[in-house]
Amino acid sequence: MRLRQTPPPASMVVLGVTGDLSRRKLLPSLYRLYAGGHLPTGCAIVGVGRRDWDRARFQTEVREALDEHLGLPVQQQMWEGFAEALHFCSADLSKEDAYTRLDEELGAIDSARVHTGSRLYYLAMPPSTYLEVIQGLGRLGSEGRHGGWTRIVVEKPFGRDLESARVLNAALAKWFSEEQVFRIDHYLGKETVQNILVFRLANAIFEPLWNNRYVDHVQITVAEEMGIEQRGAYYEEAGALRDMIQNHVLQLLALVAMEPPITFAAGPVRDEKVKVLMALRPLKGWGVDEAVVRGQYGAGLSHGESVPGYLEEKNVSPDSRTETYVAMKVFVDSWRWAGVPFYLRTGKRLPKRASEVAIQFKRPPLPLFGESVAVETEPNVLAIHIQPDEGITLKFGSKVPGPTIHVHSVNMDFSYGSSFGAPSADAYERLLLDSLLGDSTLFTRADGVEVAWAFVDGIIDRWGEPDAPPPYTYEAGSWGPEAAELLIDVDLREWRRL
Numbered sequence: 001m002r003l004r005q006t007p008p009p010a011s012m013v014v015l016g017v018t019g020d021l022s023r024r025k026l027l028p029s030l031y032r033l034y035a036g037g038h039l040p041t042g043c044a045i046v047g048v049g050r051r052d053w054d055r056a057r058f059q060t061e062v063r064e065a066l067d068e069h070l071g072l073p074v075q076q077q078m079w080e081g082f083a084e085a086l087h088f089c090s091a092d093l094s095k096e097d098a099y100t101r102l103d104e105e106l107g108a109i110d111s112a113r114v115h116t117g118s119r120l121y122y123l124a125m126p127p128s129t130y131l132e133v134i135q136g137l138g139r140l141g142s143e144g145r146h147g148g149w150t151r152i153v154v155e156k157p158f159g160r161d162l163e164s165a166r167v168l169n170a171a172l173a174k175w176f177s178e179e180q181v182f183r184i185d186h187y188l189g190k191e192t193v194q195n196i197l198v199f200r201l202a203n204a205i206f207e208p209l210w211n212n213r214y215v216d217h218v219q220i221t222v223a224e225e226m227g228i229e230q231r232g233a234y235y236e237e238a239g240a241l242r243d244m245i246q247n248h249v250l251q252l253l254a255l256v257a258m259e260p261p262i263t264f265a266a267g268p269v270r271d272e273k274v275k276v277l278m279a280l281r282p283l284k285g286w287g288v289d290e291a292v293v294r295g296q297y298g299a300g301l302s303h304g305e306s307v308p309g310y311l312e313e314k315n316v317s318p319d320s321r322t323e324t325y326v327a328m329k330v331f332v333d334s335w336r337w338a339g340v341p342f343y344l345r346t347g348k349r350l351p352k353r354a355s356e357v358a359i360q361f362k363r364p365p366l367p368l369f370g371e372s373v374a375v376e377t378e379p380n381v382l383a384i385h386i387q388p389d390e391g392i393t394l395k396f397g398s399k400v401p402g403p404t405i406h407v408h409s410v411n412m413d414f415s416y417g418s419s420f421g422a423p424s425a426d427a428y429e430r431l432l433l434d435s436l437l438g439d440s441t442l443f444t445r446a447d448g449v450e451v452a453w454a455f456v457d458g459i460i461d462r463w464g465e466p467d468a469p470p471p472y473t474y475e476a477g478s479w480g481p482e483a484a485e486l487l488i489d490v491d492l493r494e495w496r497r498l
Contacts, residue, residue, distance in 0.1 A: 007436040009042030010118035011106055015133060016125035017047030023065040026124060029428040031066055034082045038433055044109050046087045058088035099136040117148030120435060127157055131171050138175025153182045153435050156247050162453040169446045182435045183444040187248040189427030191416060192390040196255045211336045219358040219496055220252050222346040225302060232315030239322045244346040246456045252357055253342055257332050266441040277451040281331040288462035289469060293483045295325035297349040300476030307476050323471050324348045327484035343488055349476040354498040355386035378409040391415040
């Protein structure tokens with residue numbers, strides 16, 4: 001992972017620039033990078049879409065997106081410099097001749113402004129278009145002009161099962177080398193997610209405890225308070241398992257459980273992450289019923305307001321078995337983690353939006369302060385808060401003042417905002433800059449995608465069988481179905497309340 005630097009000039013080509021992802025995330029992130037001095041003066045940001053816009057109209061649309069989503073006032077002088085970098089190419093990428101026209105326009109922009117021949121293609125488009133667009137871009141050539149480079153950024157989902165992931169990877173491999181492909185998962189760009197490795201490996205007091213001798217179990221939670229938000233058609237095809245577990249949650253697990261890499265570079269870091277995913281104990285057949293709980297939210301209350309159940313949402317089948325909640329117990333069969341359960345859960349319409357990795361340590365081997373104290377003492381927990389408030393909390397026992405021995409759990413907190421005086425950067429800022437620099441450390445590799453899908457496919461296959469139990473219904477605004485509580489209760493453990 002490199003020290004932050006300014007990349008050389010390149011054409012940042014956003015395909016699907018008129019979509020929601022570009023307006024909410026990509027364009028504001030690119031502006032912040034420019035305002036922070038991380039984009040060179042000669043860079044070009046080229047939006048590609050079907051709209052019949054000229055350059056002036058595109059600049060107006062970008063300014064409106066920034067005013068709506070940037071979160072702070074746009075500085076006029078900074079905007080004028082940023083606007084100079086904006087270009088628009090009207091193209092229907094379902095037509096073969098569109099790529100030739102795009103290539104010509106990019107060549108003209110490079111000659112007039114960039115002068116390096118380097119291009120970064122960002123696929124901010126529906127996944128159903130990926131194969132066609134990858135082929136069209138590939139035919140333009142994967143070698144940069146005039147000694148420059150060509151890279152391609154692909155948004156998740158990377159397929160919807162192992163077979164489709166292999167097809168997508170094969171299409172990418174036909175036209176681009178693995179070093180040119182950046183599969184982006186914005187969770188990996190979050191400051192606290194990156195800090196998992198720094199926290200472990202830059203502090204000698206924690207890494208010796210990071211194993212099955214001292215860790216009782218690990219909990220990873222990604223909770224959302226919103227429902228499917230007008231995305232019924234998409235969610236019917238995805239569900240919580242594909243949408244969250246296969247990528248975000250398993251990537252968090254890999255960062256927690258991986259071995260220290262030989263160096264903090266892209267190859268060694270991704271090697272260790274893939275090893276963790278390969279060590280996941282497979283879940284298949286009836287084993288899925290015992291280790292995985294799926295749920296579907298019903299009607300309930302969210303912030304005091306009545307909200308509909310999933311089956312009442314638009315574009316959702318009335319007899320849908322699509323899961324909006326998943327909880328599971330998994331094991332990493334490695335020397336370090338043998339016997340340590342990892343409890344994973346994610347869901348929509350939960351009480352709050354919160355993501356956390358919690359490492360719970362074992363209790364002391366002897367009740368030195370008496371049985372009553374041992375019973376009332378809570379175990380040590382290291383909680384890494386990913387959102388909404390990024391930080392780390394360490395829970396430990398302390399004596400309560402007084403003549404008798406009473407132990408009370410206290411917290412030691414670290415917050416990014418209060419410690420560094422500023423909120424952490426948006427995840428897309430970091431990942432966009434890394435892709436321009438060619439640093440793939442925080443991006444997913446082809447084999448990692450396929451190994452994750454191989455694990456998830458065992459669960460999907462079981463849920464497709466006629467005798468598979470249907471999703472449990474849970475009330476919107478609750479923490480999920482009762483079966484999820486039983487999943488962890490049977491091990492004499494409990495979910496953390498966030």
